[in-house]
Each structure stands twice: as structure tokens, then as C-alpha cells.
Amino acid sequence: MYLHGTSRVNEAGQLVIGGTEAAELAKRFGTPLYVYDEALIRQTIRAYKAAFEKSGLRYDIAYASKAFCTMAMCRLVADEGLSIDVVSGGEMYTALKANFPPERIHFHGNNKTPDEIEQALEAGIGLFVVDSFHELQLLGALATEKGLVADIELRLSPGVEVHTHEYISTGQEDSKFGFSIAKGTARQAVEQALQTKGVRLVGIHCHIGSQIFETEGFKTAVARMAEFYVMSQRELGAADLSILNVGGGFGIRYTAEDDPLEPVAYIDAITEAVKAEFTRLGTEYPEVAIEPGRSIVGPAGTTLYTIGSTKDIPGVRKYVSVDGGMADNPRPALYQAVYEAMIANRADEEPTELVSIAGKACESGDMLIWDVKLPTVQAGDILAVSCTGAYNYSMASNYNRMVRPAVVFVQEGEADVVVKRETKDDLIKGDVIPARFLDGVYSK
Structure with missing residues (x-):
């Protein structure tokens, strides 16, 4: 993955953005997470x-x-x-x-x-x-x-x-x-x-x-x-x-x-x-x-995900699933946008296998990246997808009732939340149940 701006890999093999380790940002603010340099x-x-x-x-x-x-x-x-x-x-x-x-x-x-x-x-x-x-x-x-x-x-x-x-x-x-x-x-x-x-x-x-x-x-x-x-x-x-x-x-x-x-x-x-x-x-x-x-x-934004399950189809493809997807980045589904990625917590390791990054939405088309080379992935690894600063947050949705990620600005080792992560209460704050649904009229 090409490193933009202040991004670098430190001596511990960690991806660093704005003076802060990406894995530490993920731990502190949760994932998925939009990080801006x-x-x-x-x-x-x-x-x-x-x-x-x-x-x-x-x-x-x-x-x-x-x-x-x-x-x-x-x-x-x-x-x-x-x-x-x-x-x-x-x-x-x-x-x-x-x-x-x-x-x-x-x-x-x-x-x-x-x-x-x-x-x-x-x-x-x-x-x-x-x-x-x-x-x-x-x-x-x-x-x-x-x-x-x-x-x-x-x-x-x-x-x-x-x-x-x-x-x-x-x-x-x-x-x-x-x-x-x-x-x-x-x-x-x-x-x-x-x-x-x-x-x-x-x-x-x-x-x-x-x-x-x-x-x-x-x-x-x-x-x-x-x-x-x-x-x-x-x-x-x-x-x-x-x-x-x-x-x-x-x-x-x-x-x-x-x-x-x-x-x-x-x-x-x-x-x-x-x-x-x-x-x-x-x-x-x-x-x-x-x-x-x-x-x-665009180049200033990186999205961090936590890797979960994998599915290896011998001779076909290895799917690596993350805790986000088309709800926080619909661009691949909309117009086949292509991205690069790396394992942020093992950024110094050589890529050894070709995998495809799948989102968690209930859609076969929820694929973030087809065919990217990474080190052998493990559940709990932090995946960093680069150049997600433009149109990802703007287009994010609550599809499958997923909460939208937090956004942080990082600079010189400081990280500031500029958009709070949504909560499940945020998802239902506009919902209204008509009174007639509650009085038993349609339950008889």
C-alpha cells in the first residue's frame, strides 16, 4: 500500500498516521474508523x-x-x-x-x-x-x-x-x-x-x-x-x-x-x-x-477495519471479512472503485497470499477489494484501506441497520474525534410506532 502524507511504518512494524499507530487508534476509537491526516x-x-x-x-x-x-x-x-x-x-x-x-x-x-x-x-x-x-x-x-x-x-x-x-x-x-x-x-x-x-x-x-x-x-x-x-x-x-x-x-x-x-x-x-x-x-x-x-x-483518509472470519475456497478464492463494508464505503459497489490495503499491525511483513476483502452486509456484492496481496491474515488484525477520504463518509448509510463509523483527525500524535460513532439508539431515534399497532386492533 502506498503511504500518503505523514503515514509511515515504524520500527515496531506498525502503520503510523499523523504520529499515532493505526492499531492504537482502532483500539481507542473502535472500528470501522475513518482516520484523516x-x-x-x-x-x-x-x-x-x-x-x-x-x-x-x-x-x-x-x-x-x-x-x-x-x-x-x-x-x-x-x-x-x-x-x-x-x-x-x-x-x-x-x-x-x-x-x-x-x-x-x-x-x-x-x-x-x-x-x-x-x-x-x-x-x-x-x-x-x-x-x-x-x-x-x-x-x-x-x-x-x-x-x-x-x-x-x-x-x-x-x-x-x-x-x-x-x-x-x-x-x-x-x-x-x-x-x-x-x-x-x-x-x-x-x-x-x-x-x-x-x-x-x-x-x-x-x-x-x-x-x-x-x-x-x-x-x-x-x-x-x-x-x-x-x-x-x-x-x-x-x-x-x-x-x-x-x-x-x-x-x-x-x-x-x-x-x-x-x-x-x-x-x-x-x-x-x-x-x-x-x-x-x-x-x-x-x-x-x-x-x-x-x-x-481523498489521499488524507484511511479506513480501519477489524478482520473477522475467512473463507478459503481451494483453487478459487480466499475471502477475508471485515467489520464494515458497503455501508461505510459503497463506492466499489456503485462504480467498481479499487483500493489498496495493508495489515496495519503487521505493516512490515511481506505479502504472502492473494485475498479478497468482503464486507459484512447481507449482499453478495458487498466486496471492498478484489484480489489484494497481504500477509497471512488472522482474526483481530487491523486492515487499513488507503485513500478513503473522499465520498466514503459522505455516502455512508445505515444499510442492514449498521451504525456509521466515527471520524478522527490526527496530527503530530494527537487524535481528535470530529464525528462521534453512531449508537443503536441513533438508528431508531426517528422511528415511530403508530398507536393503532399498540392497541390490539390488528392483533385480533
């Missing part, structure tokens, strides 16, 4: 900021909180000086309860409800990323009722297809997101936005996909967006247009087959393309915005 999160954020500073362009980095959203994470992002993007009223509420500056909150989503828009307007969030004509009309009306003018970006589909899983590719024409440049709806959206009371068009936005390992897609997107940006100013009179937002999607390493770039490589490609295109078009450079999520938290 706080130093690596901050290091990655600062790498993005340094790359932009080098470019000399005005910029804004908004952490895509859908990757991992807790109050502690929102607080960390605020402390590092980033904006944050949210895609639901729940994510917005989390950020606001963490005292995140509302003017640095960007609200995404292809179907924002009236209640969510009201919530955002009342909180004074800084930016709406508008995804449909319906939303544009609704936002304008609600803002006007309150005597407000909401700053907006229009999410566009630039027609850029990148090599990634079909479920996380979003920049192509056939997508539920955005106004199409090629089909003309993007132009119509600008025209309508300029005529809609209660909104002010300040930027255009695109997001071409996720887990992208090259820069050509971003360069192509910048070129198409730049043409549209300048046309909107010159032909349509979008005088307040000042932001070019190219979204996120920067890839990370899950396994040895992945070959992501460093943050500086992505940012250099984007900023150089912006300078080249806007120089060619003869207009001033816009503020450049990005929305990294997975790349900030």
Missing part, C-alpha cells in the same frame, strides 16, 4: 494556493464539500482561507453551523428547492451556481421578494468528454448538469439572466468530470469557455462578468495503476490556458476559480 489536507490546500500565487492571476479556490462535509472540515477550510461549495441545504447548514463566512459559500445543485434557496438568501451566501432556467426564474423571484440581488454563475456544458467513469463524467452534452454551449441554451441563459430581476451574472462555470489524470480536457474547456465569456461581454452586454470557474475533478492515486498530477501541474495548465486564450481574444484576464474536493481529502 490533517497535515496532508492542509499541505494540499496550500499547494493549490501556491500554484495560483505563482500565476499572478486573481483566483478563488472553493472546497467541494460533497467529498467530505463535517463541521470540523468546514472549520479547517475556513481557517485555510478557502471558499466552500455546497450542493444541498444540509451541507449549507453544516458550513453555517461551523461559522463558515456565508459570503464565501457557493451553492450548487441541479434542482435547488425553494426552501433551500430561501435558506441561502437569508444566510447571505455569496454565490449561486445556477443550473436551469427554472432555477434562474425562481431565484430571481425569491431574491426580489426580499429586496436582494443574488450573485450568480451559470453552469455550462462545454462539450468536453474526458476519460473517467461514466457516472462521474459531467462536461459532455448528454448530462443532467448545465446549459449547453453547442446547443445554444447557454446563450439563452445569459440573455435571460441579464433580464432577470434579483440576480447579477458575475461568472460562468463548468465541471468536466472527476478523477482526471491529464490537463488537455481542462485546456479545451478553458478555450471554449473563454470564447463564450468574451461573446457574452461583447455581444450580450454581460458587463459584470468577471469569473471563469473551471470546476474540479483533479485525480488522485488509489492504486499503482493511477498516475495523477501534482496540484501545480493542473493549475499551471489552467492558468497558462487562461492567459493564452484571453490574450488572443484581446480582453483582460478574469478571476479564475476551481473547486477541488477529492484531491484535497
